[in-house]
Amino acid sequence: MNDVxxxxxVLHGVERPRRPSxxxxxxxxxxxxxxxxxxxxxxxxxxxxxxxxxTLLFTFVFGGALAGSTSDYLQFFLPGIxxxxxxxxxxxxxxxxxxxxxKGLFDRFRSLPxxxxxxxxxxxxxxxxxxxxxxxxxxGIGLILGYRPEAGLAGVVASFLMLVAIGFGMGWVFLVLGLxxxxxxxxxxxxxTFLFPVVFASNIMVDPATMPDWLRAFVDVNPVSLMTxxxxxxxxGSATAMEIGLALLAPVVLTIVLAPTxxxxxxxx
Numbered sequence: 502m503n504d505v506x507x508x509x510x511v512l513h514g515v516e517r518p519r520r521p522s523x524x525x526x527x528x529x530x531x532x533x534x535x536x537x538x539x540x541x542x543x544x545x546x547x548x549x550x551x552x553x554x555x556t557l558l559f560t561f562v563f564g565g566a567l568a569g570s571t572s573d574y575l576q577f578f579l580p581g582i583x584x585x586x587x588x589x590x591x592x593x594x595x596x597x598x599x600x601x602x603x604k605g606l607f608d609r610f611r612s613l614p615x616x617x618x619x620x621x622x623x624x625x626x627x628x629x630x631x632x633x634x635x636x637x638x639x640x641g642i643g644l645i646l647g648y649r650p651e652a653g654l655a656g657v658v659a660s661f662l663m664l665v666a667i668g669f670g671m672g673w674v675f676l677v678l679g680l681x682x683x684x685x686x687x688x689x690x691x692x693x694t695f696l697f698p699v700v701f702a703s704n705i706m707v708d709p710a711t712m713p714d715w716l717r718a719f720v721d722v723n724p725v726s727l728m729t730x731x732x733x734x735x736x737x738g739s740a741t742a743m744e745i746g747l748a749l750l751a752p753v754v755l756t757i758v759l760a761p762t763x764x765x766x767x768x769x770x
Contacts, residue, residue: 523616530623537627548593548631552586552639559706560646567707572647579643580660580732581705584725586639587632587668588700592692594628595675596685603683607767617764625672632668636661652738660735663748667728670752673759680766705729724751 521529556579564574598621601607610620640648640657650656675692682688702716703725709717720726731748734740 520614523619526616526619527622527626530619531626532623534623534627535630538630548586548590548635549638551589552582552635553642555585556582556639556642556646563706575643575646575648577708577733578706579639579648580736581703581729583636583639583660583664584667584729584732585700585705586635587664588671588696588725589693590631590635591628591668591671592675592689592696593631594624594672595677595679595682595688595692597624597627598676598679599682599685599688602679603685611767617768618760621676621763621767624676625669628668628672629665632664633661636664650736652736656736656738659740660732663728663732663735663745666749666752670755673755673763676763677759677766680763699723699725703729724748727751 559578559582560571560575564571564578568574568577598607601620607620611617616622650660652659675688678688678691682691703720703723705725709720709726712720727744727747727750731740731744734744
């Protein structure tokens with residue numbers, strides 16, 4: 502009792518520490534995502550090697566046939582492969598969440614007095630880092646092969662900001678899947694089953710002018726096509742406000758609809 506009384510006397514009058522803000526909570530969980538790259542660097546291998554192979558194969562195997570020369574095709578294709586990379590990488594948001602849920606980590610996070618969305622903000626930080634790292638590597642490969650962004654550094658920076666916005670919006674889709682589906686492998690299977698027709702039925706790899714009318718009608722309104730068109734414009738210095746707005750429409754709508762849905766699903770587990 503004397504020890505308890507002594508401790509109480511020491512603490513008497515000491516101001517209770519302020520509760521951390523939502524931003525502070527998010528930064529802590531974001532640092533957790535950064536540490537994953539430090540301790541498990543091989544997770545970047547899958548995220549980077551696939552788009553590199555796509556870039557090399559399509560440029561040198563199909564580029565001449567599709568555009569007349571590999572250099573012309575690279576100018577057309579590289580912005581599209583950046584969009585494809587970010588969209589595909591978003592699947593790993595749901596896989597990471599499913600893995601953490603399976604280990605019971607999010608049950609522990611939920612018991613903490615923190616902002617409820619902070620763990621998801623941490624996942625998003627990891628996603629943004631993955632998007633930026635993969636995009637920088639792909640752009641570097643493209644520059645080596647001869648790609649030249651006509652808008653210069655400003656166009657590249659604007660394009661990367663758009664890629665971050667696209668990845669952020671798309672990430673919510675797969676966070677919802679991660680909360681609904683029990684295993685990371687199934688999240689990946691369902692995610693790519695949904696993404697493959699959306700990505701490949703777009704203007705990423707070929708000009709839709711050569712497609713049948715019924716397919717072109719879909720491609721013209723496909724959000725992935727709108728994103729690719731805007732990114733080509735930003736890289737080339739010809740993007741319009743309309744193109745940028747249409748490209749950001751899907752990420753904004755997905756965030757508005759699925760962010761509260763993610764929290765609701767998380768809180769009722």
